[in-house]
Amino acid sequence: MSEYSPVPSPDATTVFPYHDLTPPATADVYEARPVVDDHLPRTPLVRSESLSAEFDADVYLKREDTLPTGAFKVRGGVTLASRLDEEFRESGLIAASTGNHGQSVAYAGRAFDVPVTIVVPEAANAAKVAAMERLGADVQFHGADFDEAREHAESLAAQAGYRYVHSANEPSLVAGVGTAGLEIVETLPDLDYLFCPVGGGSSAAGYCLTVGALTDATVVGAQSEAAPAMHRAWAEDTLEPHDRMETFAEGVATRVPFALTTTVLRERLDEFRLVSEAALRRGVRDLFVNEGVPIEGACATSLAAMRQRADELAGSTVVFPISGRNIEPEKLTDILDGAP
Numbered sequence: 326m327s328e329y330s331p332v333p334s335p336d337a338t339t340v341f342p343y344h345d346l347t348p349p350a351t352a353d354v355y356e357a358r359p360v361v362d363d364h365l366p367r368t369p370l371v372r373s374e375s376l377s378a379e380f381d382a383d384v385y386l387k388r389e390d391t392l393p394t395g396a397f398k399v400r401g402g403v404t405l406a407s408r409l410d411e412e413f414r415e416s417g418l419i420a421a422s423t424g425n426h427g428q429s430v431a432y433a434g435r436a437f438d439v440p441v442t443i444v445v446p447e448a449a450n451a452a453k454v455a456a457m458e459r460l461g462a463d464v465q466f467h468g469a470d471f472d473e474a475r476e477h478a479e480s481l482a483a484q485a486g487y488r489y490v491h492s493a494n495e496p497s498l499v500a501g502v503g504t505a506g507l508e509i510v511e512t513l514p515d516l517d518y519l520f521c522p523v524g525g526g527s528s529a530a531g532y533c534l535t536v537g538a539l540t541d542a543t544v545v546g547a548q549s550e551a552a553p554a555m556h557r558a559w560a561e562d563t564l565e566p567h568d569r570m571e572t573f574a575e576g577v578a579t580r581v582p583f584a585l586t587t588t589v590l591r592e593r594l595d596e597f598r599l600v601s602e603a604a605l606r607r608g609v610r611d612l613f614v615n616e617g618v619p620i621e622g623a624c625a626t627s628l629a630a631m632r633q634r635a636d637e638l639a640g641s642t643v644v645f646p647i648s649g650r651n652i653e654p655e656k657l658t659d660i661l662d663g664a665p
Contacts, residue, residue: 341482341489343410346585348592349496351538354503354531357404361504364403364436365392368505370512370644375615380631381639385516387509387646390618394428394456396649397502397528402429404501405490406437413488417441420490421475423575424453425621425649426525430490431460442487444478446470450575450653470570472580493525493583499534502527506535509644516542517641520627522648523548523555523597524577526586533593536644543595547630549577549622550599558582559590559597573656574605574622576649600629606660609652619657621649 369388376384389397406418417440420430427443434441441462445454446469457464467477475492482489493499505528509516519536523529523546537544548556552574554567564587570580590597608625612618627645631638 341479343488344491344494345496346494346588347496348530348585348589349500349503349534351534353496353500354507354534357400357497357500358504358507360404360407361400361501365400367508368392370509373616373645375611376628376645380635380643383642385513385642385644386616386618387505387644389505390620390647390650394425394432395651396425396428396621397505397646398425398429398498399432400504401495401498401501401527402433403436405495405497406430406433406439408497409437409439409488413486414439416486417488418490419444419478419482419487420492421445421471421478422457422492423471423578424450424457424651425576426492427457427462427464428453428460428651431457431462435461442478442481444474444481446474450651452653453651456651470580471575471578472566475581491583493527494585496585499527499530499586499589503531503534505646506532509536510539513642513644514540515642516540516644518543518545518638518643520545520547520630520643520645522546522577522623522626523590524579524623525583526555526590528646528648529594530586530589532646533589537593537595544593545630545634546590546594546597547600547626548597549574549602549605549626551602552578552580553599554580554582555587555590556597556599558587559594562591572602572605572622574625576621576623577626598630598633600626600633604629604632609657609660612647613657613661618647619650619652620647621652622656624648
C-alpha cells in the first residue's frame with residue numbers, strides 16, 4: 326500500500342511524487358517513436374476537398390481517428406506502459422477518464438499484460454465505457470464530471486498502490502502523442518498552420534514539440550469558451566481551477582489546468598483561441614456531412630478556430646487533426662438534427 330495519502334491538488338504531484346513535471350523535449354518524442362511504430366499504424370494525412378474550397382487553402386486532415394481506439398491518446402498510452410516500473414506490474418495502472426484516455430490506458434495495459442482500472446463519471450459516454458471494458462479494463466463509475474472521477478482515482482491509487490496515470494502530467498504521454506507531429510513533418514514539411522484542440526493539453530504540447538519546433542508553421546490551440554480552464558492558465562499563468570465547465574464536448578471538459586502541459590504551451594504555443602459551443606456543433610455536422618467523418622466535439626474546436634481566422638488562411642497549407650471519432654450516436658444525431 327502506498328504511504329501517500331490523497332491531497333487535493335490541481336496536478337496530483339503532492340500525492341504521487343513519481344509524476345515528473347519536467348517538460349519533454351523534441352528528442353523525447355523521437356525516443357518514443359520506435360514503441361509507437363511497433364504497436365500502432367501510421368495515420369493518414371488526407372487533403373480535404375470541402376475545407377480546402379471553403380478556406381481557399383490546402384487543408385489536410387491528420388486522421389488520428391483511424392488508430393485502434395479511435396483517438397490520438399493511445400500513442401501516449403503505449404509509450405508510458407512500455408516504460409512501467411516493475412513495482413507496478415502486479416497492481417497495475419489506474420486512470421480517470423471521460424473515455425479516450427481510458428481507452429488508451431486500457432489498450433496499453435492489454436498490449437503489455439498489465440491490469441487496468443478506469444474511473445469514469447457517472448454519465449460517461451456509454452460507447453467509450455464499453456470499448457474500455459472490451460479492452461479488459463475494470464471500469465468504475467464515480468462523480469458528476471471528470472474532475473470528481475479524477476479525485477477518486479487518485480484516492481484509490483494512493484490507497485492500493487496502483488500506478489496512477491494522469492491524463493496530461495506525464496512526460497511519456499506527451500512524448501508519445503507527439504509522434505503524430507513527426508509523421509506530419511515527414512509528410513508535409515512546408516505546412517503553414519496547425520490547429521489543434523486543447524483539453525488537458527497533451528496533444529497540443531506534442532504538436533508544439535514537433536510541428537512547432539521543426540517547421541516554421543504557426544501552431545494554434547483551441548478550447549471551448551464553455552470550459553476555458555487551460556486557456557486561462559495559458560493566458561494568466563495560473564493553475565487555479567476554473568468554475569465554468571459547461572461544454573458538451575467531453576474531450577475538453579475539465580475545470581482544472583495541468584502543470585506540465587501548461588508549461589509547454591506557455592513556452593511554445595503560438596496562439597490560443599476560445600470558440601463557441603455553436604461553432605463546435607457546426608463543425609461536427611459539417612465534417613460528417615461533407616467528409617463522412619464522425620468527429621467528437623473536442624475535435625471541432627480546431628475547425629472553429631480556423632473559421633475565426635479564415636481571412637488569413639487563404640493560400641496557406643493547413644493541418645487539422647481529426648483527434649477522435651468516439652462521439653455518442655445520440656449526440657451526433659441531435660447535432661445533425663440541429664438540436665441545441
